[in-house]
Amino acid sequence: xxxxxxxxxxxxxxxxxxxxxxxxxxxxxxxxxxxxxxxxxxxxxxxxxxxxxxxxxxxxxxxxxxxxxxxxxxxxxxxxxxxxxxxxxxxxxxxxxxxxxxxxxxxxxxxxxxxxxxxxxxxxxxxxxxxxxxxxxxxxxxxxxxxxxxxxxxxxxxxxxxxxxxxxxxxxxxxxxxxxxxxxxxxxxxxxxxxxxxxxxxxxxxxxxxxxxxxxxxxxxxxxxxxxxxxxxx
Numbered sequence: 001x002x003x004x005x006x007x008x009x010x011x012x013x014x015x016x017x018x019x020x021x022x023x024x025x026x027x028x029x030x031x032x033x034x035x036x037x038x039x040x041x042x043x044x045x046x047x048x049x050x051x052x053x054x055x056x057x058x059x060x061x062x063x064x065x066x067x068x069x070x071x072x073x074x075x076x077x078x079x080x081x082x083x084x085x086x087x088x089x090x091x092x093x094x095x096x097x098x099x100x101x102x103x104x105x106x107x108x109x110x111x112x113x114x115x116x117x118x119x120x121x122x123x124x125x126x127x128x129x130x131x132x133x134x135x136x137x138x139x140x141x142x143x144x145x146x147x148x149x150x151x152x153x154x155x156x157x158x159x160x161x162x163x164x165x166x167x168x169x170x171x172x173x174x175x176x177x178x179x180x181x182x183x184x185x186x187x188x189x190x191x192x193x194x195x196x197x198x199x200x201x202x203x204x205x206x207x208x209x210x211x212x213x214x215x216x217x218x219x220x221x222x223x224x225x226x227x228x229x230x231x232x233x234x
Contacts, residue, residue, distance in 0.1 A: 039201035041093040043105035058116040064124035064141035066102045079149035136173035143167045149204040158195045162203040163187040164211040179228045186210030
């Protein structure tokens with residue numbers, strides 16, 4: 001076959017080959033689109049709280065596992081990403097469920113505030129009738145009322161919004177009574193030209209941490225527990 005005929009044959013085959021490669025690449029990209037996103041849901045400290053005064057006998061308390069009371073069909077879900085074509089992709093926690101992501105930081109901040117916190121986290125439905133004296137003298141529990149991150153991923157601008165709402169309960173196990181509750185909220189929004197899974201993680205962790213820290217901002221937790229708590233502390 002002469003060079004001229006080879007060139008004509010290649011000129012016909014090459015465009016088809018290029019189209020085939022392009023179709024394959026597009027199909028590969030579509031096939032590799034993530035079915036979900038996962039983020040490391042965790043408390044990230046944003047401030048340092050004053051060091052408590054040393055006391056001879058630290059107040060003992062137990063922190064129950066926070067109840068996930070969000071109005072969602074599946075409490076493992078913590079957000080969604082809407083793609084430019086309208087498809088919604090779920091956002092899930094990578095390592096721990098929301099309950100643990102709230103309970104453990106609350107326990108640690110109470111320890112730093114000078115309390116002696118029990119190692120375990122019993123289940124408590126936040127009802128006075130189910131308070132166990134064995135948790136005594138103070139049981140601290142709470143609920144996750146909102147925790148969500150949403151991303152609108154368009155071709156020109158990516159919008160992130162995140163929100164968290166938490167409630168904490170303090171109860172006297174001797175009296176079997178809840179004596180104080182606090183509710184905190186945190187929210188934020190961000191516009192960015194790019195989408196990233198890391199940015200999803202950053203936004204939800206900022207609002208989660210903000211809501212947790214608001215329990216301790218501008219309040220003396222010891223005063224709440226000692227002054228409003230039961231006779232077991234007096």
